[in-house]
Amino acid sequence: MSIFYYTVVFFAGLAFGSFLNAWVFRKRENIRIVSGRSLCIFCHHQLAWYENIPVFSFIFLKGKCRTCRKQISWQYPLVELALAVVFVLTAWWHWTGPFVLTVELLRDWILVFNLAFIFLYDLRYGEILDGPTIPTAILLFFFSLPLGWHTWQSMLIGIAVGAGIFLFQYLISSGKWIGGGDIRLGLLMGVILGWPNILVALLLAYVFGGFISMILVWGKKTNLQSETPFGTYLTAATFVAMFFGETIINWYLGMLG
């Protein structure tokens, strides 16, 4: 029964991944997410249902548009697969039985989708929007209090640290090092993680960022001056800290003795 449950979650994750690809693209192009069928971005040929199945259509069409034969980006199936895996991991983490939907599971599926949106938008367009940061942070803050996810003190310190570290860099560099988007994302991270998990996420983001930059420089894909969108590291680190923050803190404190 649990295999069947995870399979359903996996396919739902693929569908949400496909939705995420479309949403990010349509948000950028100012197209309403609910309007019209999916089109090929090159020749605007309207996709038939069998050309629009997550991952499977990409394999079946060998990564090319059926009409204009242009190469479709690997980003599409990768995002779909990644979201499916992340949805299954979230379900596994909150496992209480097959097809049992707890408030916490629902919250984390929404948050994971929200973080994936910020990740993908920042990766493609180098920008963090207000929509998935500020309203999400406000809503989550007021849901967290009665449901006992975090205390208001924990979230306020989380915000002060998360937004504060980027606000500080923004102010001392007159906005050259860091954009306003990172401050808004830091605020959201503070509400999601609270204190002291916010520290884990910030530390992980700098470690991921440093590590990936090293690989890119090593592979001569870039030089040190070129900008890597820091929001992608921050969202990935938030995801890890959501589930493993406490484990990492306990492991660290244990090392100190």
Ligand SMILES: [Zn+2]
């Ligand atoms: Zn086409």
